[in-house]
Amino acid sequence: AQSVTQLDSQVPVFEEAPVELRCNYSSSVSVYLFWYVQYPNQGLQLLLKYLSGSTLVKGINGFEAEFNKSQTSFHLRKPSVHISDTAEYFCAVSEGDAGNMLTFGGGTRLMVKP
């Protein structure tokens, strides 16, 4: 069975500063990796995904993530955050067959301060 660990439950950062949200996973098989963002009282919006190929993945809103197989990590980064990036971010993994359920990490609350 797979599991996902998001090491930071909260990350406070000033506007225009860089940010990294950490995600580690464990699985006995190959996986697909995802980052979702959840704004207050809203659903989950897909930020980016890694299915195969290049380990550096670019997503929406200027976010990117790097898949590191040896460290079983998929950290999310943004070089310069905005107030509007304040939200809950979830890392998720599914086993490498289409149609499998997602296992989510506990979430990281990104709080961008002016």
Next chain:
Amino acid sequence: AAGVIQSPRHLIKEKRETATLKCYPIPRHDTVYWYQQGPGQDPQFLISFYEKMQSDKGSIPDRFSAQQFSDYHSELNMSSLELGDSALYFCASSFRLAGTDTQYFGPGTRLTVL
């Protein structure tokens, strides 16, 4: 672009009542997933359907049942509601036949059990 539609968006029920949540997947998507997100928690997988057949089952209580209909919409039926069932219920859909594993989420149904 069309998104996943969930209805109702909000639902208030008394203990021991029943509730039915509906999900309309993105057109052409063949797989539907249901997740439950308790307050301050990450989403937990409940059940999924592929081409109207149950595909995978997670931590879904026996009091809950679900099905996918011929038009691919899905319904989650919840009976003998308990206070602990109060949560945000998400539906997601994907196009498994395309060989990808990207799930797109609806806005969720917020269920409050009094």
